[in-house]
Amino acid sequence: MTFGVGAMSRTSPDSTVAESREGIPIKDNHAFAAVFLYLAGALLVLIALNLAVGLTSPRHTNRFRLDPFLEILGRVDGASYEQILLNGYTYSRERCTTAVFFPGYPFVARSLYDCGMPARWALLTTSWSSLLGALWLAQRYLSERIPQDREAANLALAALALNPMTFYMWFMYSEATFLLLLVLLLALMQRRAPPVVVALVCGALTGVRSAGVAAIPVVLIYAWVHRPAPGLRLVNVGLASAICAWGLTLFAWQMHVDFGDALAFVHAQEPYGRVPNLAEKLQSLATLGPLRRMFNPEAFGYWDKTHNSSLAVFNNQVGDALFWSLFTVLIGVGAWKRWLNWQELLLSGLLLAFATWFQADRNDMASQGRYMSVIFPAYITAGRLLAGVGWEMRLTIAAVAAGLYVNYTVNFSVGNAW
Numbered sequence: 498m499t500f501g502v503g504a505m506s507r508t509s510p511d512s513t514v515a516e517s518r519e520g521i522p523i524k525d526n527h528a529f530a531a532v533f534l535y536l537a538g539a540l541l542v543l544i545a546l547n548l549a550v551g552l553t554s555p556r557h558t559n560r561f562r563l564d565p566f567l568e569i570l571g572r573v574d575g576a577s578y579e580q581i582l583l584n585g586y587t588y589s590r591e592r593c594t595t596a597v598f599f600p601g602y603p604f605v606a607r608s609l610y611d612c613g614m615p616a617r618w619a620l621l622t623t624s625w626s627s628l629l630g631a632l633w634l635a636q637r638y639l640s641e642r643i644p645q646d647r648e649a650a651n652l653a654l655a656a657l658a659l660n661p662m663t664f665y666m667w668f669m670y671s672e673a674t675f676l677l678l679l680v681l682l683l684a685l686m687q688r689r690a691p692p693v694v695v696a697l698v699c700g701a702l703t704g705v706r707s708a709g710v711a712a713i714p715v716v717l718i719y720a721w722v723h724r725p726a727p728g729l730r731l732v733n734v735g736l737a738s739a740i741c742a743w744g745l746t747l748f749a750w751q752m753h754v755d756f757g758d759a760l761a762f763v764h765a766q767e768p769y770g771r772v773p774n775l776a777e778k779l780q781s782l783a784t785l786g787p788l789r790r791m792f793n794p795e796a797f798g799y800w801d802k803t804h805n806s807s808l809a810v811f812n813n814q815v816g817d818a819l820f821w822s823l824f825t826v827l828i829g830v831g832a833w834k835r836w837l838n839w840q841e842l843l844l845s846g847l848l849l850a851f852a853t854w855f856q857a858d859r860n861d862m863a864s865q866g867r868y869m870s871v872i873f874p875a876y877i878t879a880g881r882l883l884a885g886v887g888w889e890m891r892l893t894i895a896a897v898a899a900g901l902y903v904n905y906t907v908n909f910s911v912g913n914a915w
Contacts, residue, residue, distance in 0.1 A: 528633060528636075530636050530651060530654055531629070531632040531633040531635070531636045531654070532629070532632075532633075534632060534654060534655055534657075534658035534659070535628065535629050535632050535658065537658065537659065538628075538658050538659065538663065538664075538667070538902075539667070541659075541664075541899055541902045541903055541906070542664060542667045542902075542906055544903055545664070545902070545903045545904075545906030545907045545910065546566055546569060546570075546906070546910060548903070548907050549569055549906070549907050549910030549911050550565045550566060550569065552907070552911050553565070553569075553910070553911050567617050567621075569910045570617070570621060570667070570668050570669060571617050571620070571621075571668070571669045572668075572909075572910070572912075573909075574598065574668075574669070574670055574671075575617075575620065575668055575669025575670060576669075577595045577598050578598060578602060578603050578606075578620055578669050578670075578671070579616050579617060579620060579669065580595055581595050581598060581600070581603045582603045582606055582607060582610055582616045582619065582620065583616050585755075586751075586752075586755060586756075588752070588755070588756045588758070588761045588765055589765070589768070590764050590765065590767050590768065591768060592768050593768045593769060594765050594768075596752065596756070596761045596762050596764075596765035597762055597765045597766055597769070598671075599671070599704055599705055599706055599707060599744075599745075599748060599762070600704060600744075600747075600748055600751070601671065601674060601701065601704035601705030601706075601744055602620075602623065602624075602670075602671035602674045602705055603620070604704075605623050605627075605674060606619040606620045606622070606623040607619070609622055609623065617669065620669040621669060623673075623674060624666060624667065624668065624669060624670065624673045624674070625667065625673070627666075627673035627674040627676070627677045628663075628666045628667070628673040628676070628677075630677050631673060631676045631677040631680050632654065632657070632658060634677065634680045634681060634684060635653075635654055635657060635680050635873065635876075636650075636654050637684070638680060638683060638684045638687060639651075639653055639654060639877070639880070641684075641687055641688075642687060642877065643877070643880075643881075646881070646884060648884050649877075649880040649881045649883070649884040650880060651880070652879070652880040652883040652884055652891070653876045653877050653879060653880025653881075653883075654876070654880070655880075655883075655895075656876045656879040656880055656883065657873070657876045659895060659898045659899065659902065660820075660870055660876075660898070660902075661816065661820075661866075661898055661901035661902040661904075661905050662816065662817075662820050662866035662867050662869065662870040662905065663867075663870045664902055664905055664906040664909070665867045665870070665909075666870070667906075668909075670867070671705050671706055672706075672867055672870060672871055674705050675702065675705045675706050675708070675709070675871050676870075676871045676873065678698055678701055678702045678705060678709075679702065679712070679844075679871060679873055680873055681698055682695065682698045682699060682702065682712060682716075683840060683841065683844070683873065683874070685698060686715075686719050686840050689723070691723075692716070692719060692720035692723050692733040692734075692736065692737045693733075693736050693737065693740070695716055695719060695720070695737070696716050696720070696736065696737040696740045696741040697740060697743070699712045699713060699715075699716045699737075699741045699742075700740050700741055700742055700743035700744045700745075700746075701743075701744050702744065703741075703742045703743070703744040703745035704743070704744020704745060704747065704748055705744070707745075707762075707851075707855075708848055708851050708852065708868070708871075709744065709745070710742065710745065710851070711844065711847035711848045711850075711851045712741075712844060712847070713741050713742060714843065714847065715840055715843050715844045715847070716737055716741050717734055717737055717738060717741065718839075718843070719737075719840065720733040720734045720736075720737035721733065721734050748762065749762075773858060773859065778854070778858050781858045782853065782854070782857070782858055786858060787818075787857045787858050787860075787861050787862045788818055788862065790861050791814065791815065791818060791861060791862060811901075811904050811908070812908070813866070813905050813908045813909060814861070814862060814863050816866050816901065816905055817862045817863055817864060817865040817866040817867075818862040818865065819866075820865065820866040820869050820870070821852075821853070821857070821862060821865040821866065821868075821869055823869075824849065824869040824872055824875045825849060827875040827876075827878040827879055827882075828842070828845045828846060828849060828872070828874070828875055828878070830878050830882070831845070831874065831875065831877065831878035834878070834881070836877060836878055836881050837874050837877060837878065841874035841877065842874070844872075844874060845872050845874045845875055848868075848871070848872050849869070849872060852865060852868035852869065853865075856868065866905075
C-alpha cells in the first residue's frame, strides 16, 4: 500500500509521477521535505540544548560531555518513563507515582532496551524515529488529501515540524509516538482500509496516551459508513467496538494484576492535585477561568509565580494558552471553510475537548500546548492559510516560530517551564 500523490490518480493508481503547473511530469519526493524539516527541528533543539547546558552546567573544561544533554532530554515525564522501563510501574494514591503514564511509549522502547541499548537512548530513539515517521507519513497523507494544492500541503507539514510546542517530541515524551499513530489512523481511513485494521491502530493509540479514547467515536462511525450493507455495518461496528480500545484494556488489566486496581491510572492522579467537581469545572470553563487565573497575581495559576519579570509571551505557560487558543481557531476555521473532512474535524474537536475538559482547568492551562501539538488536522488549516499570504509573511512567521521554539525549549530545559 502506498500513500503517495500518484495513488490518488484514478487513471494511474500506481503512478509515482505528478504533473507540474506547466504540464511537465515531475517526480514526487515525499521523503525529502520530511527529512529536511526534521533536521530543521533538530537544529533548533540542538541550539536550545546547548544554551540550556551553558546556563545550568557551566563548562570548566573544553572537553565535550554528553551527560548534561541526556539529563535535560530525560527530565520531568522522561524520568518517569525511564523508571517504568527500568523498574516497572509504581502505584499509590497518596504520592506521585508512575501509574499515571500509559505503557505504549515505554513498551516500544523496551524492545530496544532488551537489545542492549541504554534506557535513555532507547526512549529517545523511539521519540526521534516516531517523529521522523510521523513527518514522512504526514507528507504522504497531505499529498493525497489536498493534491490540488501542493503548496498548502508543504506548508502544513512545515507548520507541524516548526510548531514551537513540538519540542517535546525531541524529549523522552510520548507525543511523537502518539502523533505517528494518529496520522496513520487518518491515512488508513483516507485509503478506505478495513475497519478492523483502523480499529487496531486506534487501540494502539489508546495505549499511548489517555487522549487516544477520543479517536474511538471516529473509528466507530467510520466502521458504520464503510460499507452500505446493513448486515456488514453491524459486523464492522461490532468488531471495531471489540478491539478499538485494546491498548487501554490491556493497561487496565496490567494495573489489576499488579496492584489489584484496574483504574490505578485514574486513581494515581489524586496526588497531583484536587480534581474540581462537575459544577466547578463547568463554571470555570464557561467563564474562561484557567485563562483568567493565569493573569491574576493572587491566583495559584499566575504565569509569573516565580517573579522572574520575564515577558509573558516568552513564558511556557502563557505559550500553552496561546497555542490552545490558536488551535481552537484553526479547528474552527477548518470547519467553517470546509477544509477538514468529517474524520479530521470530529477527531480534532474531540482531542481539543478531551485536553480542555480533563487538564485545562486543573492545571491552569499548563501543558495544553503539547496536547494541541498532536492535533494533526489543524495543520491542514494552517497550511491553507499560509498558502494565502505572501512569502514575506511566511518568512516572518517562520522566524517567530523558530525563536519561540528555541525559547520554550530552553525554558523547559532549565526548569522554567511554568
